[in-house]
Amino acid sequence: MTTLQDCRALDALDPLAPLRGHFTLPDGVIYLDGNSLGVLPKAAAARVADVVTREWGRDLIRSWNTASWFDLPQRLGNQLAPLIGAGRDEVVCTDSTSVNLYKVLSAALNIAREDGPARRRVVSERSNFPTDLYIAEGLCRERGLELVLVEPEEIPAALTRDVAVLMLTHVNYRTGAMHDMAAVTTTAHAVGVLTVWDLAHSAGAVPVDLNGAGADFSIGCGYKYLNGGPGAPAFVWVHPRHADRFWQPLSGWWGHAAPFQFTPDYQPAPGIHRYLCGTQPIISLSALQCGLDVFDAARPLGGMPALRAKSLALTDLFIRLVEERCAGHGLSLATPRDHARRGSQVCLTRDEGLGVNGQGSGAYAIVQALIARGVIGDYRAGSGAASDAGQGDAGRSPNKDILRFGFTPLYIGYEDVWNAVEHLRQVLDAGEWRRPEFNQIHAVT
Numbered sequence: 001m002t003t004l005q006d007c008r009a010l011d012a013l014d015p016l017a018p019l020r021g022h023f024t025l026p027d028g029v030i031y032l033d034g035n036s037l038g039v040l041p042k043a044a045a046a047r048v049a050d051v052v053t054r055e056w057g058r059d060l061i062r063s064w065n066t067a068s069w070f071d072l073p074q075r076l077g078n079q080l081a082p083l084i085g086a087g088r089d090e091v092v093c094t095d096s097t098s099v100n101l102y103k104v105l106s107a108a109l110n111i112a113r114e115d116g117p118a119r120r121r122v123v124s125e126r127s128n129f130p131t132d133l134y135i136a137e138g139l140c141r142e143r144g145l146e147l148v149l150v151e152p153e154e155i156p157a158a159l160t161r162d163v164a165v166l167m168l169t170h171v172n173y174r175t176g177a178m179h180d181m182a183a184v185t186t187t188a189h190a191v192g193v194l195t196v197w198d199l200a201h202s203a204g205a206v207p208v209d210l211n212g213a214g215a216d217f218s219i220g221c222g223y224k225y226l227n228g229g230p231g232a233p234a235f236v237w238v239h240p241r242h243a244d245r246f247w248q249p250l251s252g253w254w255g256h257a258a259p260f261q262f263t264p265d266y267q268p269a270p271g272i273h274r275y276l277c278g279t280q281p282i283i284s285l286s287a288l289q290c291g292l293d294v295f296d297a298a299r300p301l302g303g304m305p306a307l308r309a310k311s312l313a314l315t316d317l318f319i320r321l322v323e324e325r326c327a328g329h330g331l332s333l334a335t336p337r338d339h340a341r342r343g344s345q346v347c348l349t350r351d352e353g354l355g356v357n358g359q360g361s362g363a364y365a366i367v368q369a370l371i372a373r374g375v376i377g378d379y380r381a382g383s384g385a386a387s388d389a390g391q392g393d394a395g396r397s398p399n400k401d402i403l404r405f406g407f408t409p410l411y412i413g414y415e416d417v418w419n420a421v422e423h424l425r426q427v428l429d430a431g432e433w434r435r436p437e438f439n440q441i442h443a444v445t
């Protein structure tokens, strides 16, 4: 049995422990929701204040040059690149994940069309994050293509010669199940299918090697594991073999080869630069930079490989402690135990029929009771569809309600994991979650 003392000893030996000092974490909070909104880097408040008061307030329009505002999307892209296996000048930080997906999926569909008119399908996972599916649905509708949604194990069979693009999220937002990017990309390429990878739950959470996998296009989120702040700019990567082939559809002036020539016609900038659209949100980009700076500070301590090792140790510990200490409450694991298939979160389901008067799984109320105790995770509603995956089939998209706990190794420690599970045990043992105030549904879950 693992004890609290064991967890404290692990923290004392953890070479990454000093990284927590780079963040502002409120007292009394164990934050297990960094996969939804990352925490505040300590440097961000002063950095944003400086951008506002000095760069904007005093230096005004000169700051585009004097503060190098103009190339901030490229500079941050280069800072981020090593985290995702991208090269120099292959990434820009800009726009939202949804918007960047629209750009890369459009470009991928244009490239696929060069292969002939036969490729009429886009394949994705039924349990992909909804915005990804909505963007793909809209594009397919616009172009008269078909969006085909499958379960993860059905992907290889779905990759036929009439498929243009395979669009996947590397780590599933619900289950935390992770695809083998290199293997899936190889399978797709064997039948001439291009790949688009969403790294929303991967960048800064697990090592990623886009170039090593030979991936085609990728996008990802700035406000989750990268700690860029609410609504932080996202990022976009295009393999150099594709970057110059097509205009992306949002051909705004910031992606122009010479924006300050003000010519009436569009001439795309070379490379990833053309994936910019319009004027960039400098204040938000400045905050994102503070999040990326922490990964620079992590590099001498072992960088992503060390962060990954700690993330797996944290999620292993959480799973073990839940199984040891919360047994008998109907919880099941919906995240793969296999390290090679696990991202940086753990997702639990709860057998139905245990709720108040058949009120459902209690997952929502358990999360609310934990939040009231300062343990912040989140809840994601099940789809209610008939097929189910919870038990014994970890990694398949569960249609059940889930309790979701993200573990950011930059600032979560082993004792935090112990304490989180102890709160969960108390909430379950005492039936605290049945209280009415924990059963009122809020707008944002």
Ligand SMILES: *Cc1c(COP(=O)(O)O)cnc(C)c1O
Residues within 6 Å of the ligand: 096, 097, 098, 099, 128, 129, 131, 132, 169, 173, 198, 200, 201, 221, 234
């Ligand atoms: C969080 C997330 C997004 C968010 O998209 P926005 O455009 O920032 O709202 C998109 N895709 C996936 C897979 C995500 O997890």
